[in-house]
Amino acid sequence: MGFTAAVITFPGSNCDRDMAVAVETITGGTVHRVWHGDAALPDGLDFIALPGGFSYGDYLRSGAMAARSPIMQAVIEQAARGVAVLGVCNGFQVLTEAGLLPGALLRNAGQRFVCREVALTVGTSQSLFTSGYFKDQRITVPVAHHDGNYFADEATLDRLEAEDRVAFRYAEPVNGSQRQIAGVLNTAGNVLGMMPHPERMIEPAQGGSDGRVLFESVLRAVGVTA
Amino acid sequence: MKVRVHVSLKNGVLDPQGRAIHHALEGMGFAGINDVRAGRLIELDVADTVTDAALDDMCRKLLANQVIENYRIEKA
Numbered sequence: 001m002g003f004t005a006a007v008i009t010f011p012g013s014n015c016d017r018d019m020a021v022a023v024e025t026i027t028g029g030t031v032h033r034v035w036h037g038d039a040a041l042p043d044g045l046d047f048i049a050l051p052g053g054f055s056y057g058d059y060l061r062s063g064a065m066a067a068r069s070p071i072m073q074a075v076i077e078q079a080a081r082g083v084a085v086l087g088v089c090n091g092f093q094v095l096t097e098a099g100l101l102p103g104a105l106l107r108n109a110g111q112r113f114v115c116r117e118v119a120l121t122v123g124t125s126q127s128l129f130t131s132g133y134f135k136d137q138r139i140t141v142p143v144a145h146h147d148g149n150y151f152a153d154e155a156t157l158d159r160l161e162a163e164d165r166v167a168f169r170y171a172e173p174v175n176g177s178q179r180q181i182a183g184v185l186n187t188a189g190n191v192l193g194m195m196p197h198p199e200r201m202i203e204p205a206q207g208g209s210d211g212r213v214l215f216e217s218v219l220r221a222v223g224v225t226a
Numbered sequence: 227m228k229v230r231v232h233v234s235l236k237n238g239v240l241d242p243q244g245r246a247i248h249h250a251l252e253g254m255g256f257a258g259i260n261d262v263r264a265g266r267l268i269e270l271d272v273a274d275t276v277t278d279a280a281l282d283d284m285c286r287k288l289l290a291n292q293v294i295e296n297y298r299i300e301k302a
Contacts (some may be wrong), residue, residue: 106292
């Protein structure tokens with residue numbers, strides 16, 4: 001059986017199609033589009049993606065409502081079983097609100113929406129999402145967010161660093177994130193949340209393909225042939 | 227029963243919105259402002275049968291994010 005993925009759509013998601021196209025193009029697998037109100041995920045998933053957007057209009061807190069939607073219970077169960085879960089931008093906010101990742105995403109320190117390509121450094125190559133990069137590699141990936149300012153208490157930040165769970169850091173000032181954190185992994189390493197959009201950087205026509213490596217890494221880690 | 231939930235950012239959590247308000251007030255000529263923190267007020271109208279424990283549960287599970295926020299429940 002080939003690579004099988006699900007992309008969740010919440011009311012207000014707007015990067016779901018881009019994510020589905022990226023996953024399908026790069027992995028050659030099957031991508032199921034799943035609605036947030038569904039109670040169950042398809043069987044046999046290798047990969048689940050929570051896309052960017054403005055779920056529920058960012059009401060209350062970004063990602064707060066989406067994190068409590070019916071499908072998230074299934075996502076939490078699959079994550080506990082070791083299925084690879086990627087949350088990008090609003091998807092990252094949803095993962096923190098759901099408790100799958102530590103910390104929270106606050107309003108950007110500069111108070112402005114930031115929409116541009118940014119330089120990142122790869123924090124670790126020891127993860128199923130980042131094995132195709134080398135540590136400290138500098139890559140370019142776009143961001144587009146208002147609430148991307150990563151916050152966690154000092155003890156949590158120390159633990160993330162000690163456990164090699166900072167996947168990406170900003171190589172330039174972007175949003176005021178603690179320790180320039182752009183993406184973090186869970187303890188088991190199968191859940192990644194990141195503000196930058198790798199799905200928008202998968203071919204030269206998009207200005208670069210640095211994001212492509214992330215999906216290739218997942219495909220390789222899952223060990224199914226496309 | 228009317229219930230007010232006050233949600234505020236924890237000390238030490240940067241509050242860009244509060245800072246912007248602070249800056250705007252100073253720009254308008256108001257002097258002597260030491261700090262501004264912006265929070266959120268959520269008003270609920272609930273049945274009298276809703277317990278304090280249930281209200282607390284609502285705050286912990288949705289209304290406040292305890293990583294960054296404190297909450298206070300005030301019953302009218």
